[in-house]
Amino acid sequence: MKKIAHLVLGVITSIGGFVEVGSISTASQAGAEFGFRLLWTIPAAAFVLAMLVEMSGRLSALSGRPYAAAVRDRFGAHYHLTLMAAELVLDFLLLAAELGGAAVAMQLVTGIDARWWLVPVGAIAWTILWLGSFSFIEDGLGLLGLVTLVFVVAAWRLHPTPSALANGLIPSLHGGDLARYTFLTVSIVGATVSPYLLNFYGSGAVEEKWTEEDLWSNRITAFVGMGFGAVVSMGTLVVAAMTLAPRQIQSDSYEQAALMFLPAFGRYAVPLFAAALGVGCLGAAVEISLDAGYVMAQGLGWPWGANKPRLETARFSGAFTLMLGASLLFAITGVDPLRLTLIAVGLTVMLMPIAVLPMLVLMNDERFVKGHRSGPVGNAILAAVTILGALLALIVVPLEILGG
Amino acid sequence: MDLVRDLLDKAVVDRNGREMGRVDGLLLDVTDDRPPRVTAIEIGPAVLAHRLHPALGRLAALVEELLGVAQERPVRIPLSEIKEVSSEITADVAIGATGAGNVEQLVRRLMRGWRWR
Numbered sequence: 001m002k003k004i005a006h007l008v009l010g011v012i013t014s015i016g017g018f019v020e021v022g023s024i025s026t027a028s029q030a031g032a033e034f035g036f037r038l039l040w041t042i043p044a045a046a047f048v049l050a051m052l053v054e055m056s057g058r059l060s061a062l063s064g065r066p067y068a069a070a071v072r073d074r075f076g077a078h079y080h081l082t083l084m085a086a087e088l089v090l091d092f093l094l095l096a097a098e099l100g101g102a103a104v105a106m107q108l109v110t111g112i113d114a115r116w117w118l119v120p121v122g123a124i125a126w127t128i129l130w131l132g133s134f135s136f137i138e139d140g141l142g143l144l145g146l147v148t149l150v151f152v153v154a155a156w157r158l159h160p161t162p163s164a165l166a167n168g169l170i171p172s173l174h175g176g177d178l179a180r181y182t183f184l185t186v187s188i189v190g191a192t193v194s195p196y197l198l199n200f201y202g203s204g205a206v207e208e209k210w211t212e213e214d215l216w217s218n219r220i221t222a223f224v225g226m227g228f229g230a231v232v233s234m235g236t237l238v239v240a241a242m243t244l245a246p247r248q249i250q251s252d253s254y255e256q257a258a259l260m261f262l263p264a265f266g267r268y269a270v271p272l273f274a275a276a277l278g279v280g281c282l283g284a285a286v287e288i289s290l291d292a293g294y295v296m297a298q299g300l301g302w303p304w305g306a307n308k309p310r311l312e313t314a315r316f317s318g319a320f321t322l323m324l325g326a327s328l329l330f331a332i333t334g335v336d337p338l339r340l341t342l343i344a345v346g347l348t349v350m351l352m353p354i355a356v357l358p359m360l361v362l363m364n365d366e367r368f369v370k371g372h373r374s375g376p377v378g379n380a381i382l383a384a385v386t387i388l389g390a391l392l393a394l395i396v397v398p399l400e401i402l403g404g
Numbered sequence: 405m406d407l408v409r410d411l412l413d414k415a416v417v418d419r420n421g422r423e424m425g426r427v428d429g430l431l432l433d434v435t436d437d438r439p440p441r442v443t444a445i446e447i448g449p450a451v452l453a454h455r456l457h458p459a460l461g462r463l464a465a466l467v468e469e470l471l472g473v474a475q476e477r478p479v480r481i482p483l484s485e486i487k488e489v490s491s492e493i494t495a496d497v498a499i500g501a502t503g504a505g506n507v508e509q510l511v512r513r514l515m516r517g518w519r520w521r
Contacts, residue, residue: 063491070416072426073491076413204475301415301447302508303428367491375516 007217011402013142014225015232020284021101022094022191023233024277025341028260030184031240034176036160036168041185041236043169044232045192051354052380053364054222055298056198058095061214063368067202067299070368071358073319074233077356080299083225086351087195088323091292092155092197093344097326099125100337104178104254105278115334122328134207134306137290141283148276154264158242165238179402186392186399190345192233195355196291203294207307215372240263240285254339285324292400342400352389360386363389405489407442414433416447416504420515424479424504428452430478440507445486446495447504448478473510476503 030038060066065073103117128137172180201222210218243260244251251257254277256326261269290306295314297304304316311317323386331337360382363374374382405411408428417425429446450468454461468474479502481495488494499505 065491072413076408077428077452080413081452081456161484300449300452301423301425303423311512311515314508317515318511403483 003217007137007220009142009185010217010221011225011228012146013139013226014221016142016145016148017138017283017287018226018229019148019232019236020275020280021098021277021337021341022194022345023188023238023339024101025254025343026184026187026191027233027236027239027253028244028257030188031242032244032251032260034184034243035241036182036238037172037176038181038184038188039165039234039241040171041188042192042230042234042237043227045189046233048099048381049178049193049197049290050223050226051385052225052359053201054192054197054219055359055374055378055382056202057205057210057222058215058372059359059362059368060202060368061218062212062372063209064206065368066206066298067199067362068295070362072231072299072318074362074368075358077353081290082359083354084295084299086297086354087199087295088292090344090347090351091196091288091323092327092330093340093347094194095285095288095292095323096331096335096342097337097340098281098288099328099331100335100340101254101281101329102278102285104337105274105281107350108255108258108274108277115332117257117318118167118331120329121282121285122324124333125289126321126324127283128286129306129324130310130317132286132306134204135308137286138204141279141286142205144279145283147279148232149235150261150265150276151232151239152273153235154261154272154321155235155238155242155265158239160238160242168241179399183399183402186349186396187342190348190352190393190396191341191394192230192350194198194348195351196288198355198359199294200287200291203291203298207305211276212370212372215357227386240319289320289327292323293317346396346400349389353386353393356382356386356389410489411442411445413418414446414489415493417492418456418499418504418505419494419496420489420493420498422497422505424499424502426452429455429478442483444480444482445495446478446480451478463466468506471507472511473503473506475506479504 056067059070065071071083071165099118099121102121103114106117107114128305193314240251241259249256258270258273261273265272294304296319302315303313362368412427412430414427418424425447427445428448429451430442431446432440433443434440450461450465453464463478470475480500481497485496486493487496
């Protein structure tokens with residue numbers, strides 16, 4: 001019974017933790033500019049994410065080592081340091097975007113300029129990190145994140161026709177700006193398949209001492225949690241498609257994105273949008289900060305763990321504090337969070353091949369996953385994702401210029 | 405034993421299970437009349453940085469010196485004191501008797517000082 005309750009909580013927190021600055025901005029822009037035509041990208045990207053997350057959890061449960069530690073063990077220092085450096089740059093940019101997103105949410109509610117909210121938002125994130133255990137951080141923020149279900153409620157209230165939704169689930173290239181269409185497709189993939197989620201999830205499995213017995217709940221949490229999370233993200237796109245696209249409003253700022261709730265929620269539109277944006281971004285900011293600590297500590301052999309007293313894991317705690325502080329300073333310089341998000345998701349796509357390739361090897365190495373190696377289907381999909389990721393990485397810079 | 409597969413880059417814990425770092429380098433005894441022999445494992449950012457480039461290794465050592473954490477570093481653990489080699493390496497030493505915890509202790513002291521203020 002306790003295990004089922006734990007599983008349900010895991011699935012719910014996965015849903016609540018799915019939506020953040022990247023998914024909100026890319027899905028709302030896609031809906032505003034292309035209607036339902038990019039809807040298919042979200043379940044496709046979420047399926048890839050669920051696969052990778054399940055593998056990360058399986059690796060941790062069977063080897064007792066999270067992904068970053070396993071990469072250092074199996075691939076050595078050079079590969080690990082390259083991946084770590086790339087991930088830290090990405091975490092830095094994404095974290096600044098999340099802090100910016102949460103500050104904009106506060107601006108939407110209070111009318112006070114977002115820049116004034118950056119330090120309070122950073123302070124709240126750091127307090128949660130410093131005082132919270134892993135389950136408090138994951139479960140607490142995940143449950144709070146359920147407020148993002150307003151995107152699904154909004155979509156429901158707008159009554160999209162089933163045929164329009166079904167058409168959106170079939171990729172189509174006809175009409176419109178192809179460069180922009182491809183750019184947004186790649187951006188949605190980058191916003192969904194974030195490397196920090198892989199390591200955060202696997203680290204959580206080690207923190208919660210998962211074993212072989214937890215493999216079934218790992219699979220369900222990964223696929224059901226991410227599946228429902230994708231529904232929330234799809235809700236964002238549907239709402240933007242039904243409210244912004246017909247009026248030809250481009251979602252190029254969060255203030256404009258907030259308008260998409262008007263038809264569904266009237267005068268509650270802005271506070272509800274702000275709540276979803278703020279909670280989603282704050283949760284992601286905490287997770288990304290923690291991920292920076294995990295990646296460094298696990299790969300370099302420091303003591304780590306959000307469940308341990310902070311003084312016992314001084315370098316780990318110092319690392320996430322420094323990352324949060326550095327990103328906060330960057331955000332304070334006035335960088336546009338929406339623009340930064342798109343740069344970060346572009347970089348995510350560039351990083352994807354080197355981040356995903358080790359997973360393919362590790363999931364076939366019995367020293368790490370014992371008798372639970374990936375089957376031919378899992379291997380084929382992961383190999384295809386790696387190759388596709390490499391191709392996307394090649395086109396992402398031209399796309400940022402042409403379609404961004 | 406495959407040195408690169410089984411030793412290099414693996415996590416090292418002391419006899420009480422406390423994290424000491426990772427095997428950042430291996431110390432080889434190279435003599436003319438017999439094959440090279442591993443004599444110790446090395447732990448420390450200067451060793452790791454040296455693997456990337458010797459200049460980076462010197463820079464890391466200088467930073468350690470400036471921070472006052474260079475005593476007993478890089479950490480060298482003779483192979484005779486390696487108790488177990490599995491997914492991690494267990495050394496039959498206490499971390500406090502080596503320099504492996506110097507930086508952790510420095511950061512801890514900084515945090516304590518900050519908390520007092």
